[in-house]
Amino acid sequence: MDTRSSSMRAHARGAIRPTLLAVIAIFVLLAAASWFLILQPHQELVMQDAGGHPSTPVSTSKIAVAPPANVEAMDLTQLLAEARKAMNDHRVLAPAGNNAFEFYLKALEKQPGNTVATDALRETFPFAASGAEQAINARDFSEAQREIDLLAKADPANYTLTILRSKLDAQRKLLDKEQQLALEQQRQQQLAAEKAAADKAAAEKLAAAQKTQQANQEPPAQVAATDTPASTEPAKPVVRQVVSTDPVMTKYVQPRFPTKARRTRTQGWVVVGYTVDVEGNVTGAQVVDAQPRHVFDREAIDAVERWKYKPATRNGRAVEANLQKKIEFRL
Known part of the structure; x- marks a missing residue:
């Protein structure tokens, strides 16, 4: 009895499996038929009314097409026809006043909730957005702002x-x-050019001054007489006269009398x-001798270092002394 029951259950399970597979196959066929017979034709109909297909590339180029006259006076049918024509010409968002989005929006003003206009705007929104992004990347900011609005x-x-x-x-x-970086670079280049010009002018001025100074220091040329016979005596060397001046003090500072020495x-x-340099300043001051030692040295050095001179000269040039x-x- 048990053997027969087990055999019947196994037979029933084997029969269910082909039936289940057949039901799944029927559902798959129905879904495919629904797509091809219902959904796809509906989508194509909507896109046909919209004037394009989602896969159609969107161009943001401003096609030179004259806008229709008196758009405000158009009825719903005329606006939808103009919108389809703009979609066919890829005038989705541009040019201003003559693009599909504006015509569809006008149609919705005429008839709020119009299915054709609403579906067309919804279907084409992602592709129109890519056109606005192209305007941003091209840095046409005013056009990009208009399309975003x-x-x-x-x-x-x-x-x-x-x-x-x-x-x-x-x-x-x-x-x-x-732009700020470019302006800063331009400013730096201008400053560098001005500095180079100033350095060049200073160098030319210095060279001219040195040339003039050298010319003033050279002795006058000696012109030998050719009309007299040459002397058999050896020529005497030309002795150049050296003109020198000593330093002249222009500022004297009185040494301070040490307090300790004053008390005692x-x-x-x-x-x-000390040395008087070519600028007339005192340098290298040091004590040579003193009596008594190390009592007045510091005050003497401090005073001498603050003295000023008109420097010594030799043949018109300032020299150290x-x-x-x-x-x-x-006391």
């Missing part, structure tokens, strides 16, 4: 608008930064040796 009228809540606006803002900031009523003197000065410290 037009897209916002069709679908103000679409998140794509947020992305487009962010890209437009980023490109504007990038362009501003590039100590007196003395210091001999200071070494001097010694005995400074008395008396």
Whole structure:
């Protein structure tokens, strides 16, 4: 009895499997038939009314087509016809006043909720958005802003608008930064050119001054007489006269009398040796001799280092001069 029941159950399971496969096959065939017979024709009909197909590339080029006259006076049928014509010409968002989006929006003003216009705007929105993005990438910012505003009228809540606006803002900031960088580079180049011109002028001026100074220092040329017979005596060397002047003090600073020496009523003197340079400044001051030692040295050096001179000259040129000065410290 048990053997027969088990055999019947196994037979029933074997019969169910082909039936299940047949049902699944029927559903697949029905789905395919629905696509080819219902959904696809409906989509093609909508896109035919819209004047294109989603796979049709969108061009943002401003085709030179004259806009129809008196668009405001057109009825719904005329607006939809103009919209289909614009879609066929790939005038989705541009040019302004003569594009499919504007005609469809006008149609919705005439008849809010019009299915053809609504479906066409929804179907073509992603491809129109790519056209606005092309305008952004081309840095045609005014045109890109117009197209984004037009897209916002069709679908103000679409998140794509947020992305487009962010890209437009980023490109504007990038362009501003590039322009500022270019202006800064231009300014730096101008400053460098001005500096180079100033350096060149200074170098030319210095060269001219040195040339003039050398010319003033050269002795006059000696012209030998040719009318007299040559002398058998050896020529005497020409002796150039050297004109020199000593340094002349222009500023004298009185040495300070040390407080300790004043209290002890100590007196003395210091001999200071120093150099007067070509600018008339005192350099290298040092004590040569002193009496008493190390009592008045510091005050003497401090005073001498602040003295000023008109520098010594030799043949009209300033030269250094070494001097010694005995400074008395008396009460």
